[in-house]
Amino acid sequence: MNTKRLRTIIPLAVIGVIAVGFATHVGVGTLSAIGWQDISLLCPLGALMTMIATKTMIPRAVISVVIAIALILLFARAFCGWICPVPVVSKIRGVFSKKTSNTDMTGTGVLPADENPLVKAAKGSEAADAPAPLSADEQAALSGCGHSCSSCAEKRATFDSRHVILGGSLLSAAVFGFPVFCLICPIGLTFATIVLVMRLFAFGDVAWGVILVPTLLLAEVVFFRKWCSKFCPISALMSLVGKANRTFVPAIDNAKCRESAQGTSCEACAAVCPQGINVRHPEAGMSFSECTKCRACVEACPTRAITMPFLPKKAAPSTVIVEDDETVPAA
Amino acid sequence: MAELEEKVPDAAQPKKEQRPVITRRALCVGLGGTAALLGLGAVRYAGSAPLVRPPGGQDEDALVSACIRCEKCYEVCPRGVIAPAHLEDGILNMRTPVMDFSANWCDWCTEENGGTPLCVASCPTEALKTGSTPETGALGLAELNQDLCLAYRLIGCRFCYDACEYEAMALDENNRPYVLNDQCNGCGACESVCVSLQNGSISAGATERAIVVRPLEA
Ligand code: SF4
Ligand code: SF4
Ligand code: SF4
Numbered sequence A: 001m002n003t004k005r006l007r008t009i010i011p012l013a014v015i016g017v018i019a020v021g022f023a024t025h026v027g028v029g030t031l032s033a034i035g036w037q038d039i040s041l042l043c044p045l046g047a048l049m050t051m052i053a054t055k056t057m058i059p060r061a062v063i064s065v066v067i068a069i070a071l072i073l074l075f076a077r078a079f080c081g082w083i084c085p086v087p088v089v090s091k092i093r094g095v096f097s098k099k100t101s102n103t104d105m106t107g108t109g110v111l112p113a114d115e116n117p118l119v120k121a122a123k124g125s126e127a128a129d130a131p132a133p134l135s136a137d138e139q140a141a142l143s144g145c146g147h148s149c150s151s152c153a154e155k156r157a158t159f160d161s162r163h164v165i166l167g168g169s170l171l172s173a174a175v176f177g178f179p180v181f182c183l184i185c186p187i188g189l190t191f192a193t194i195v196l197v198m199r200l201f202a203f204g205d206v207a208w209g210v211i212l213v214p215t216l217l218l219a220e221v222v223f224f225r226k227w228c229s230k231f232c233p234i235s236a237l238m239s240l241v242g243k244a245n246r247t248f249v250p251a252i253d254n255a256k257c258r259e260s261a262q263g264t265s266c267e268a269c270a271a272v273c274p275q276g277i278n279v280r281h282p283e284a285g286m287s288f289s290e291c292t293k294c295r296a297c298v299e300a301c302p303t304r305a306i307t308m309p310f311l312p313k314k315a316a317p318s319t320v321i322v323e324d325d326e327t328v329p330a331a
Numbered sequence B: 001m002a003e004l005e006e007k008v009p010d011a012a013q014p015k016k017e018q019r020p021v022i023t024r025r026a027l028c029v030g031l032g033g034t035a036a037l038l039g040l041g042a043v044r045y046a047g048s049a050p051l052v053r054p055p056g057g058q059d060e061d062a063l064v065s066a067c068i069r070c071e072k073c074y075e076v077c078p079r080g081v082i083a084p085a086h087l088e089d090g091i092l093n094m095r096t097p098v099m100d101f102s103a104n105w106c107d108w109c110t111e112e113n114g115g116t117p118l119c120v121a122s123c124p125t126e127a128l129k130t131g132s133t134p135e136t137g138a139l140g141l142a143e144l145n146q147d148l149c150l151a152y153r154l155i156g157c158r159f160c161y162d163a164c165e166y167e168a169m170a171l172d173e174n175n176r177p178y179v180l181n182d183q184c185n186g187c188g189a190c191e192s193v194c195v196s197l198q199n200g201s202i203s204a205g206a207t208e209r210a211i212v213v214r215p216l217e218a
């Protein structure tokens, strides 16, 4: 089974387990507080907001935040790629528009091929018979593009709109004394929809919420196509903590990579990454802290040069250093 | 990388200034989102009626502050008496836990868990506070509407009286039940058995049963 299928099936299975748990009163909770009976791992954002709103330290919330940080350190945004129901729910967009997007909702995706300087550079050098040395323009493109185009600037900025909204979520919890974001969280709304629909059929519990909750959820994923990369404060939290992620980071075996081994341009990994990460030239794309560990790059690489080792291997001196761009010293 | 920079000597120069903390566009989008959240937060002041909450959730302000609407308490209740509050109860309360005594009632988990409320134990945010017991933690107060009650139409009904396990109901000289307010802890047993709505002629137009538990603060 390929990873892409698996990444749809797992969130659906999670939804299924939670729905069955709800119907049978076993106490697995929802993703907002998943666990067993009185042991729950709270959503880290919910945990922070509830503590800010009540101005108290809540032991289970503190423990949840610590565990969540540990998990993010290990897996960066893997939650987005493998567990979160929102990208799966967003597939419903296909019903509203025929256009298939090249992102999987979780990320900024890649630029359309004809606008992508990297792909252009790759095509340009493929056109030439021999793998010609890259022109200065292409070099510039590969090393991070010398032109100021807004999408590139956005990719390289330290913070983006998600981080501001994360701040806004915490601020609104402090100002109004309740977790405001929870009211519109698409993850919460997904499970609320399931619970409300189950109650509708089980108890005939008819309420406006049965219509409103799914409508709000659909509005969020349909109208905010870029929810995950532009709005989601949970994603912001993961990307912040994920800056320190060093495990399972895609790494290139330079002996196999077309570019380093044969001098041909390739960029297949950059083109396929839903997060806009350029594994070959990390400084040209988003930071690895956005990596959802989706394995798209691993599978797209024509020479199978990319792996996701548990720990980063020491890079040989002559190779391109694949590192979180945060740590690349400013020249 | 060092190699590349040598070939393009000034590539490093613009790079430095091209690494903004945040782009103007992103900041605007972010501030827009923040403004929306702050606007939504104002529902806190829109005023919302108190509701009948699960054990330990009687401090409305504390519950609304802490609850992350995780749905865990309604899941664990062995009697299924906790329901998500509806939009009709106010945006602020939506999806917070309320008691639904239509089919069952709350005994503080005495039967199913030896008296330790499972909802309180499983609430991860302490929105439902520990320490509530049938004796100390009234959920609400039962209110009998004589216009709807079958007994007051002399049809001879005392289901609620028989259901009450806390000796909070008595019968008057005509065998009509009434609530002893200082004994009632709002467990909902009476409401869960009330048959008044099943009687079409009397309940015509009625939306609730003849005996319902009302929130204490109301
Ligand atoms: S960005 Fe947010 S909504 Fe999107 S997949 Fe990640 S956690 Fe889910
Ligand atoms: S770098 Fe690879 S594993 Fe990470 S998000 Fe991009 S394609 Fe997926
Ligand atoms: S105390 Fe037990 S029966 Fe009562 S609401 Fe809580 S879980 Fe349900």
Ligand code: SF4
Pocket: B066, B067, B068, B069, B070, B071, B072, B073, B074, B095, B096, B097, B122, B123, B124, B125, B126, B127, B128
């Ligand atoms: S378990 Fe606690 S936080 Fe979760 S919905 Fe119930 S009261 Fe709210």
Ligand code: SF4
Pocket: B141, B142, B163, B164, B165, B166, B167, B168, B169, B179, B180, B183, B184, B185, B186, B187, B188, B189, B190, B191, B213
């Ligand atoms: S009067 Fe009703 S709500 Fe009050 S204690 Fe008795 S059964 Fe429970």
Ligand code: SF4
Pocket: B144, B148, B149, B150, B151, B152, B157, B158, B159, B160, B161, B177, B193, B194, B195, B196, B210, B211
């Ligand atoms: S069960 Fe209902 S109708 Fe019957 S006596 Fe009690 S309140 Fe009246």
